[in-house]
Amino acid sequence: MRGLLKILFIITLLELFLGGGGRVFEIGPVTLRMLLFVLNFIVAGVLYLERGSIPIYVVSLIMVVSGALLFYTALGWLNGASLVLIAEDVKPLSYFYSILFISYYIDNVARVQLVISLIKRSSLFLALVYIFIQALFFLGRLDFMWFYNYALNQVSPSDFFFRGTQGFFFYKGFLYMVVGLIFWIHSSSSRWRGLAILIIMTAMILTGTRGFILMFGLLYAFFYGIPMLLKLNMKMLILAVVLLFGSIYFFGKFEIGDKVSSDSIRVQQLLQVIERIDPISFFIGHGFGIGVPVREVHMEIGYLEVFHKQGVLGLCIWTLLFIILYNAYVGGNNHKGIRKSFFLGALLVIMLSFTNPFFNNPIGISLFMIALSCMYVLNREGNMEMSTNQSE
Numbered sequence: 155m156r157g158l159l160k161i162l163f164i165i166t167l168l169e170l171f172l173g174g175g176g177r178v179f180e181i182g183p184v185t186l187r188m189l190l191f192v193l194n195f196i197v198a199g200v201l202y203l204e205r206g207s208i209p210i211y212v213v214s215l216i217m218v219v220s221g222a223l224l225f226y227t228a229l230g231w232l233n234g235a236s237l238v239l240i241a242e243d244v245k246p247l248s249y250f251y252s253i254l255f256i257s258y259y260i261d262n263v264a265r266v267q268l269v270i271s272l273i274k275r276s277s278l279f280l281a282l283v284y285i286f287i288q289a290l291f292f293l294g295r296l297d298f299m300w301f302y303n304y305a306l307n308q309v310s311p312s313d314f315f316f317r318g319t320q321g322f323f324f325y326k327g328f329l330y331m332v333v334g335l336i337f338w339i340h341s342s343s344s345r346w347r348g349l350a351i352l353i354i355m356t357a358m359i360l361t362g363t364r365g366f367i368l369m370f371g372l373l374y375a376f377f378y379g380i381p382m383l384l385k386l387n388m389k390m391l392i393l394a395v396v397l398l399f400g401s402i403y404f405f406g407k408f409e410i411g412d413k414v415s416s417d418s419i420r421v422q423q424l425l426q427v428i429e430r431i432d433p434i435s436f437f438i439g440h441g442f443g444i445g446v447p448v449r450e451v452h453m454e455i456g457y458l459e460v461f462h463k464q465g466v467l468g469l470c471i472w473t474l475l476f477i478i479l480y481n482a483y484v485g486g487n488n489h490k491g492i493r494k495s496f497f498l499g500a501l502l503v504i505m506l507s508f509t510n511p512f513f514n515n516p517i518g519i520s521l522f523m524i525a526l527s528c529m530y531v532l533n534r535e536g537n538m539e540m541s542t543n544q545s546e
Contacts, residue, residue: 162197163259166190167269170520171276171334174326177310187516191248194255201258211478211530212257219250222471226442226464235443242451243442243463249516253523260527263489263535269524270337270492277334278350280327281357288360291321317362324361329506329517332358332366333499340491340498369505373498420455420509422448427462439465456507456514472513476504479522482529486536493532496525 169186173179179186202208223244230240260266290296298321305314305323315324335354338347358366426446440463445451453459460468483497500522507513513522 159197159259162190162194163255164268164272166194166255167272167524168276170516171273171330172280172327174310174313174517176516177312178327191252195251198255198258202254208254209257209530211526212253215253215478215526216251218471218474219247222464222468223247226439226468228441229438230441230443230463233441233444235441237443239443239445239451240441246515246519249519250523252516252520253527256523257527257530260524260531262531266489266492266528266531269528270341270495273330273334274337274341274350277331277338277354280325280331280334281354284325284328284331284357284360285353288321322360322362324363326517328358328361328363328366329503329512330521332370333502333521335370336498336502337495340495342491365506365509369502369508373502373505377498377501419448423453423455423458427458430462435462435465437465438467439463452511454510456511459511460514475522476500479526479529482526482533485529485533488536489532493529496528500525 169179169190173187176185176187181189227240227244230243231237260269287296287301291298291301298319301321302316313326317323331354335351335358338350338354341347358370423446426448430440430446439461442463444463445453446462449459453462457469460472464471479497479500483493486493503512503518503521507518512518
């Protein structure tokens, strides 16, 4: 049983780390992510019943999420939203319930290490595949229009965004490529660490995603501060220089699509949200299923969507989740590199969501749930070690 559970856990995480928005691996009318979610929920529910207890943080999180989903579903319905659009909003947020399975399996440090290994290997795999595809384009071995049509028509039209006509593209799964870069940076020294960091940085630049590069740089600038950055070792400084000048060269030389148009749509969304603010919606929002003319369902700016549909109350709920994660991060002193990697990864998702909706869909939610479960295990181990030392 333990072996089967481990296989199910690994498949679940690999699908999350490699599967982008979840539409890549489809089985008929449903996706592999949906099937795994339902299977994991049932399995974890049965196993927790056998164990007879569920961690308090899991119960508390499920209760808050359930209350919020019910309230905003009712609010959207009262405001005239269709059940179809309400379901479109509830569906990604229901991934919070994955905490049941994730928290059950991640119950010791060895399994935390398994998660880290999967994140690092997945990120390097994504980077190598992307660089390989770009090399095929450059050498003329792969036709751009064929790949363009194949990706959008045969794989997933919602997961790929192409940058111009020179072959550069963004894939939603690249989020975990950049998250994995954080884990590589804070992992212990090894023969392949520097090379892996260089490969992933190169792939990140080649995606042409300004948000990734800017937010990644700001993340470390905010977290450490400029004086601390100057104290990093020479290898990290060289990599920082490579990232900076590589990005400047790339964005200056290559055509990466119509950025003006994408920016103007974001501004249009902001204006339409502002136009619809009233005293009630300011505090509690309009409810699920209520969009704006330019974006009937989901918006590019995640926080703008939360404010429009859930108001200040919704933003406070999301802030509470971050506070819980932060308290778990500072709740112990053991395994500092692991703690820092998970916290910075979650913080990157939060920062990226100012321009792209990552934090309020399964891609970002899964990282929050994994990070929270891993922090809980590390804190528990730290408390046990402290108790042992005190008793001695």
